[in-house]
Every structure is written in structure tokens, then in C-alpha cells.
Amino acid sequence: MSTVALARCENYEYENVRPAVQKGIDLLGGPGMFARSGEKILFKPNWLVADPPEKLTVTHPMVFKAMVEIFKTTGATLFYGDSPSIQSPEHAARMAGFLPIANAEGVSLADFKLGKEIVFAEGLQNKKFVIANGALDCDGIISLPKLKTHGLERVTGCVKNQFGCVPGALKGEFHVKLASAIDFARMLVDLNAFLKPRLYVMDGIIAMEGNGPRGGKARPMKVLLFSADPVALDATVCRMIDINPEFVPTITLGMQAKTGTWKKDEIELVGDPFESFVDKEFDVKREPVQPYSRGKGGTLLRNAIVPKPYILAGKCTKCGTCVKACPVNPKAVDWHDGDKKVPPSYRYERCIRCYCCQELCPEGAVELRVPFIRKLLGKKRKQKASSTV
Ligand code: SF4
Ligand code: SF4
Numbered sequence: 182m183s184t185v186a187l188a189r190c191e192n193y194e195y196e197n198v199r200p201a202v203q204k205g206i207d208l209l210g211g212p213g214m215f216a217r218s219g220e221k222i223l224f225k226p227n228w229l230v231a232d233p234p235e236k237l238t239v240t241h242p243m244v245f246k247a248m249v250e251i252f253k254t255t256g257a258t259l260f261y262g263d264s265p266s267i268q269s270p271e272h273a274a275r276m277a278g279f280l281p282i283a284n285a286e287g288v289s290l291a292d293f294k295l296g297k298e299i300v301f302a303e304g305l306q307n308k309k310f311v312i313a314n315g316a317l318d319c320d321g322i323i324s325l326p327k328l329k330t331h332g333l334e335r336v337t338g339c340v341k342n343q344f345g346c347v348p349g350a351l352k353g354e355f356h357v358k359l360a361s362a363i364d365f366a367r368m369l370v371d372l373n374a375f376l377k378p379r380l381y382v383m384d385g386i387i388a389m390e391g392n393g394p395r396g397g398k399a400r401p402m403k404v405l406l407f408s409a410d411p412v413a414l415d416a417t418v419c420r421m422i423d424i425n426p427e428f429v430p431t432i433t434l435g436m437q438a439k440t441g442t443w444k445k446d447e448i449e450l451v452g453d454p455f456e457s458f459v460d461k462e463f464d465v466k467r468e469p470v471q472p473y474s475r476g477k478g479g480t481l482l483r484n485a486i487v488p489k490p491y492i493l494a495g496k497c498t499k500c501g502t503c504v505k506a507c508p509v510n511p512k513a514v515d516w517h518d519g520d521k522k523v524p525p526s527y528r529y530e531r532c533i534r535c536y537c538c539q540e541l542c543p544e545g546a547v548e549l550r551v552p553f554i555r556k557l558l559g560k561k562r563k564q565k566a567s568s569t570v
Contacts, residue, residue: 182447182448182449183408183409183410183412183413183441183442183447183448183449184208184209184408184409184410184413184448184449184450184451185406185407185408185410185413185414185417185448185449185450185451186204186205186208186209186406186407186408186450186451186452187205187404187405187406187407187417187450187451187452187453187454187455187458188201188202188204188205188208188404188405188406188407188452188453189201189403189404189453189457189458190386190403190404190405191386191403192386192387192403193234193241193243193386193387194243195243195246195247198241198243198244198246198247198386198405199246199247199250201247201405202244202247202248202251202382202405203247203251204452205382205405205406205407205452206251206382206407208407208451208452209380209407209408209409212251212252212254212255213255214380215252215321215323215379215380215409216252216255216257216321216323216379217255217256217257218255218256218257219256219257219258220255220257220258220320220321221257221258221260221318221319221320221321222252222255222257222258222259222260222319222320222321222322222323223259223260223261223262223291223315223316223319223321223322223323224245224248224249224259224260224261224262224288224323224325225261225262225263225316225322225323225324225325225342225343225345225346225378226239226240226245226261226263226277226279226325226326226327227239227240227263227325227326227327227329227337227342227345228240228263228264228265228270228273228274228277228345229265229266229345229394229395229540229541230265230266230267230268230273230395230541230543231265231268231269231272231273231275231276231277232276232277232395232543233276233277233278234277234278236395237327237329237387237388237389237397237399238327238329238389238394238395239273239276239277239327240277240325240326240327240384241278241327241384241386241387242277242278242279242282244325244382244384244386244405245261245279245282245283245325246282246286248323248325248382249282249283249286249288250286252323253286257320259286259288260288260289260290260291260315260319261274261279261283261288261289261290261291262274262290262291262292262293262313262315262316263293263345263346264293264294264313264345264346264347264348264349264352265345265349266349266350266352266353266506266537266540266541267349267350267502267505267506267541269294270290270293270294271290274290290315291313291314291315291316291318291319292313292314292315292318293313293314293315293316293345293346293348294313294348294349295313295314295348296311296312296313296314296316296317296347296348296351297311297312297314297317298310298311299311299312299317299375301371301374301375303371303374304368304371304374304375305367305370305371305438306359306364306367306368306370306371307355307359307367307368307371307372308371310347310371310372310375311347311348311351312346312347312375312376313346313347313348315346316343316346316376321378321379322343322376322377322378322379323378323379323380323381323382324339324342324343324378324380324381324382324411325342325381325382325383325384326338326339326341326342326381326383326384327383327384327385327388327389328383328384328385328388328389328402328404328406328418329388329389329393329394329397330389330390330391330392330393330394330397330464330465330466331393331394331540332392332393332394332488332536332539332540332549333362333365333470333534333535333536333540334362334365334366334369334429334430334431334470335424335428335429335465335466335470336415336418336419336422336424336429336465337393337394338383338411338414338415338418338429338431339373339378339381339383339408339411339412339414339415340369340370340373340411340412340415340431340432340435340440341369341431342381343369343372343373343376343378344369344372346372346376347372353506353508353537354508355368356508356533356535356537357508357509357533357535360533360534360535362430362470362471363430363434363470365535366430366431366434367430367434367438369431370431370434370435370438370440371438373411373435373440374438374440378411379409380407380408380409381406381407381408381409381410381411381414382405382406382407383405383406383407383414383418384405385402385403385404385405385406385418385421385458386401386402386403386404386405387399387400387401387402388400388401388402388422388463390422390463390464390465391464392539392545392547392548392549394540395540395541395542395543395545396539396542396543396544396545396546396547397464397545398464400460400463400464402421402422402458402460402463403458404421404453404458406418410440410441410442410448411435411440411441412431412432412435412436412440412441412442412443413441413442413443413447413448415429415431415432415435415443416432416442416443416448417448417450417455419432420445420455420459421455421458421459421460421463422460422463422465423459423460423461423463423465423467424465424466424467425467426443427443427469428466428467428468428469428470430470471486471487471488483533483534484529484530484552485552485554486552486554487534487552488534488549488550488551488552489527489529489532489534489549489550489552490514490527490532490534490536490538490539490547490548490549490550491527491547491548491549491550492514492524492525492526492527492546492547493546493547493548494523494524496544496545496546497524497525497544497546498543498544498546499521499522499523499524499525500543500544501516501521501525502538502541502542502543503525503537503538503539503541503542503547504516504525504538506537506538506540506541507537507538508535508537509531509532509533511528511531512528512531513527513528513529513531513532513533514526514527514528514532514538515528524546536549
């Protein structure tokens with residue numbers, strides 16, 4: 182049986198966040214269950230990019246502050262860090278509002294710029310990773326994900342949060358190698374199994390819905406979730422926002438890999454009532470991801486059924502982030518004839534649908550559109566109500 186604790190928190194005022202975090206940790210047995218005196222403990226937030234907390238891309242710094250205060254009592258030495266996709270960890274720490282808190286509390290930024298190659302023989306999809314030194318040098322990780330939608334994997338959550346332990350641009354190589362959302366999710370499960378955080382604390386106080394994980398809209402959920410089981414926590418969030426957990430590959434593959442359980446009768450919910458957080462209007466794609474293979478058939482299938490990224494010219498500021506983020510060579514989204522006065526354009530035959538362009542666009546100007554053929558064929562599977570799964 183896995184336990185997921187729920188704590189209501191109205192907003193990011195510290196006087197509200199601190200007791201809510203304390204409540205969740207205490208419901209799981211207290212901080213001593215996850216850290217001991219003399220250990221090095223790493224807090225791993227979600228810094229997809231160096232954005233300020235108001236953009237909701239990152240884990241809120243008040244959650245971090247509360248965690249630091251609570252875990253200082255264990256006598257462990259605390260560190261923090263993450264590796265954003267396109268900027269430095271230092272810049273992200275500053276922009277996300279973590280730096281002043283960490284400096285005041287004497288918590289050091291771990292090394293997320295450089296890493297070492299490790300072999301993980303048990304990996305189902307991936308047996309080798311380069312992992313940031315900061316994640317390798319600690320005794321234990323406490324993962325601090327953010328509740329957001331995600332173009333490739335439906336929701337970003339606990340299992341996916343450890344992808345930031347792969348330093349910087351190396352992340353793009355996984356997208357090229359593992360273009361299918363299923364293979365990519367299996368790799369994320371492997372990575373999580375290797376890093377094995379001791380505890381997951383998800384910031385769902387104000388979540389991101391719609392065009393996430395960077396360009397979506399604010400959705401107050403007023404919840405913090407706590408668990409040592411990342412699959413159980415992610416599945417609980419799915420039920421909360423009314424998406425079938427089976428539509429999120431990191432959940433089903435995570436259960437297959439014995440990372441945790443998504444089965445309702447194997448999850449004990451404690452704390453504030455689950456029903457009080459359920460939001461059936463939460464804007465998330467309620468359908469399975471589309472697996473496809475490589476090669477000619479794979480490309481045809483991909484173009485026919487897998488949603489395409491599309492730039493809304495009216496929102497585009499021509500910043501070039503999408504071009505920089507596109508991991509394929511030659512680029513599938515690029516400046517047309519080098520002209521940076523008009524939005525970049527797509528070459529869909531090159532596009533592997535990794536959605537890095539949509540994920541990182543700072544303006545929410547990249548949308549994912551379902552191809553006409555797929556709409557015509559009525560491929561969209563109706564989901565079962567999440568309350569029944
Ligand atoms: S990242 Fe977004 S705003 Fe920037 S060029 Fe691309 S589409 Fe335009
Ligand atoms: S265009 Fe966008 S979705 Fe296509 S490969 Fe490049 S980053 Fe990925």
C-alpha cells in the first residue's frame with residue numbers, strides 16, 4: 182500500500198505554505214523518515230527554464246523555503262538544484278526566486294552543469310545516463326515537481342521531474358533518440374528508478390493547465406501532495422484533474438517497472454479530503470498519447486495522427502527559443518531563409534514531435550494541433566471517467 186498525503190493551501194503566502202507543508206510531511210511520519218543527521222540531501226525542483234514564479238513554470242520558492250526550514254531540523258546538509266533546458270542553473274535559481282532563500286538559509290546550489298556517465302543495467306529503455314554531479318554526490322533526493330500539463334506526456338509530474346538531473350543540452354539527445362512518447366516515458370522511468378528520490382512534494386497550489394508546461398494558464402488547485410511513491414502521487418493528481426491515469430505513460434510504465442502503483446485500491450489517501458480538490462474542468466488532453474515507430478511508415482503515420490506544433494503568428498515575438506530548442510539536425514523549425522523578422526516555420530517531414538518548441542516557447546505561441554486525417558478517422562478514444570479507474 183502506498184500513501185499519498187494531501188494538504189490544502191490557499192495561496193503562496195508563506196504563513197499558509199509553511200503549515201501546509203509541515204502537515205503533509207508529518208502525515209508521512211515527519212522529516213526524519215526521509216533524512217538523517219550528517220546526510221547530504223538534495224532538493225530537486227522543476228526549473229524547466231529560468232522563469233519567475235508568477236509564470237508558474239517553476240516550483241514555487243515558498244514551497245522550497247518551507248521544505249528547507251522543516252528539513253534543517255534533521256541535521257542533514259541541504260543542497261538544491263536543477264538543470265534547465267536552455268539556461269544556466271544559476272540564472273534559473275535567481276529567476277525562480279530560490280537564490281535569496283538559499284543564501285539566507287545557508288543552502289548551497291549543487292553542480293548541475295557538469296555530470297558523469299553512469300551505467301544502469303536494470304534500465305528497460307536506457308542503460309546509460311549522464312547525470313549531474315549534484316544528483317550523484319548526495320545521499321538522497323527530495324523531488325519538488327510542479328503540477329502542469331505537458332504536450333508529450335499529458336502531465337508533468339513526479340516521475341518526469343528527474344529529467345532535469347540530465348545536464349543542459351544533453352536532454353535534447355534523448356528526444357532525438359527516443360522520439361516516441363512511450364519510449365521517452367520508459368527512459369524517464371529508468372532515470373527515476375536509478376535516482377530513486379526518497380520523497381516527492383508536488384506544488385499544485387496554482388497549477389498550469391492548457392498549453393503547458395510553459396505556455397499554459399493558471400488554475401488554482403490549492404493543493405500540496407506528498408508521497409514516497411511517485412506513481413501513486415501522479416495517478417492521484419490525474420484523478421484530481423479527471424484524466425485517466427492510463428493516458429500518462431510514465432504512470433503505466435512506472436507501475437510495470439515496479440516504481441510504484443497507480444491502482445486506486447493500493448493507494449491510501451490521507452490528509453484533506455481528495456473530493457475537495459477534484460476539478461473536472463481542468464484543461465488537459467484526455468486521450469492516450471500516440472505511439473509510432475521510426476522509418477518511412479513511422480513518418481507517414483506520425484504526420485497523419487500525431488498532433489503537430491503550430492506557431493500562432495500573432496503571439497510570436499520572434500525570440501528564436503523554439504529554433505534553439507529543436508533537437509533535430511537539420512532543424513524542423515527554423516527561420517525561413519534566415520529572415521528573423523517573421524516567425525520561424527516548420528518542416529514537418531523532419532519533425533519528430535518531441536514538442537521541445539512548444540514546451541519552451543516563452544509566449545505560449547506554439548500550439549499542438551490534431552491532424553485533419555486523424556480527426557476524420559475519429560481516432561480520439563473516449564476516456565473512462567477517472568473515478569472508475
Ligand atoms: S519560441 Fe515562441 S515566441 Fe519565440 S520565436 Fe518561437 S514561436 Fe515565436
Ligand atoms: S519542430 Fe518542435 S516538435 Fe518538431 S522536432 Fe523540432 S522541437 Fe521537436
